[in-house]
Amino acid sequence: MGWPVLGENTDFLRQGPIFMQNRRARYGNVFKSHILGCPTVVSMDPDLNRYILLNEKKGLVPGYPQSMLDILGKSNIAAVHGPLHRVMRNAFLAIFNPNVMRENIFPKIDAFMSSHLSNWSGKIIDIQQITKEMAFLSAMKQLLSMDKGPQSEVFMPEFYKMVSGTISLPIDLPGTNYRQGIQGRDAIVVLLKEILEKRKASPADEHDDILNHILRFDDNSNSQLTEEQIIDLLITIIYSGFETVSTTSMMCVKYLSDNTAALQELSKEHIGIRKKKKSPEDPITLDDFKLMHFTRAVIYETMRLAVVVNGLLRRTTQDVELNGFLIPKGWKIYVYLREINHNDSLYDDPLAFNPWRWLESKTEHQKHFLLFGAGGRLCPGKESGVAEISTFLHYLVTRYRWEEVGGDTLLTFPRVQAPNGLHIKVWDC
Numbered sequence: 001m002g003w004p005v006l007g008e009n010t011d012f013l014r015q016g017p018i019f020m021q022n023r024r025a026r027y028g029n030v031f032k033s034h035i036l037g038c039p040t041v042v043s044m045d046p047d048l049n050r051y052i053l054l055n056e057k058k059g060l061v062p063g064y065p066q067s068m069l070d071i072l073g074k075s076n077i078a079a080v081h082g083p084l085h086r087v088m089r090n091a092f093l094a095i096f097n098p099n100v101m102r103e104n105i106f107p108k109i110d111a112f113m114s115s116h117l118s119n120w121s122g123k124i125i126d127i128q129q130i131t132k133e134m135a136f137l138s139a140m141k142q143l144l145s146m147d148k149g150p151q152s153e154v155f156m157p158e159f160y161k162m163v164s165g166t167i168s169l170p171i172d173l174p175g176t177n178y179r180q181g182i183q184g185r186d187a188i189v190v191l192l193k194e195i196l197e198k199r200k201a202s203p204a205d206e207h208d209d210i211l212n213h214i215l216r217f218d219d220n221s222n223s224q225l226t227e228e229q230i231i232d233l234l235i236t237i238i239y240s241g242f243e244t245v246s247t248t249s250m251m252c253v254k255y256l257s258d259n260t261a262a263l264q265e266l267s268k269e270h271i272g273i274r275k276k277k278k279s280p281e282d283p284i285t286l287d288d289f290k291l292m293h294f295t296r297a298v299i300y301e302t303m304r305l306a307v308v309v310n311g312l313l314r315r316t317t318q319d320v321e322l323n324g325f326l327i328p329k330g331w332k333i334y335v336y337l338r339e340i341n342h343n344d345s346l347y348d349d350p351l352a353f354n355p356w357r358w359l360e361s362k363t364e365h366q367k368h369f370l371l372f373g374a375g376g377r378l379c380p381g382k383e384s385g386v387a388e389i390s391t392f393l394h395y396l397v398t399r400y401r402w403e404e405v406g407g408d409t410l411l412t413f414p415r416v417q418a419p420n421g422l423h424i425k426v427w428d429c
């Protein structure tokens, strides 16, 4: 368990994946440590991980860090469980239902991507920066019908502050990421409240976006969402799809740049879809998206190999017995995914980028497939996230050729990121 108070946190943050591999070599797939600020059980056991995620009711609730809960709000979906979680999740699922996805969300994603990926030819593009802007602005368009412009320019830096704050130590001192995160949240709440006020005063059919659906959401339980819950729901939606979508999109470009055969196969799929269109400007539809089988395989393989989601956190609300061990109340459980993603008994040649492995339907349906979580917390934005990345790749490969420049560094722990950006030189096809 390491040092008093500090535990093994310093070693964990310094050594990253090696720390986990060493502990596993010594203690097996399930062991205890003191990381992330409290006593924690780490599980790399595929069956146990699934059990943990499927059994929230047995006292295994989300256990995300205090900084994240403070900044995302007390009604954010990861902070609540029981009946309030049901209300927030139902609201989410109602908003992202297949009809809304077809009629409203997908066309907005397509229009946004088509315009975001225009006029790139001849330029050097920092794909990390462009995919972050993309994930943020695409969400603003779907949620609030907000286009890139003066209003989004005010939102974006506050949102970035908020994101850095959620993964910081909760130290409320001037200059800390935590303090900046709280300030970012405060600024965003003010902006969202202004938008909400205007919306409530305007005719119901003036906007056709997610906020409009939320304002009209009624789950027949007479429990209309409060203003605070609506704001936390909006923040949750922007936040949840931000890093996952942007990082996966960036890493898709990286792996495709390095794997000519995969890039050719992906391009073939998208050129086939484009050929069915009358003009190069024609939008793609949800039906086109459903035909993008190889693209989905590239996305899953990228998430697996790059480990876009390192792990999921749970907290025990009572003493819980797992695999014959007693986990005391108040401990954290780290459902650690990295080693499972790279386990050679689950994936052949696990460190190779091989999207074809996902074309066998069983790969996605195996019980260790936890890229989007499982159980009552299974990602409700999965299809919308995959649609964003697929549409991004569609316009990238049908409009441009590219080549990496600069040999930029990529880090994969604690988060996947390119500290100095990931630059590509782009030409028209």
Ligand code: HEM
Binding pocket: 062, 077, 078, 089, 092, 236, 237, 238, 240, 241, 242, 244, 245, 248, 303, 308, 309, 312, 313, 370, 371, 372, 373, 374, 376, 377, 378, 379, 380, 381, 382, 384, 385, 386
């Ligand atoms: C494609 C990239 C994405 C990945 C890899 C991803 C991954 C995940 C994972 C692993 C979880 C489970 C968290 C847990 O059990 O603690 C989750 C939950 C969630 N995701 Fe996603 N996600 C993605 C995109 C999105 C998008 C675009 C949205 C919003 C539109 C979204 C909204 C959510 C929400 C609200 C939850 C919490 C659900 C709950 O607690 O009931 N995700 N996501």
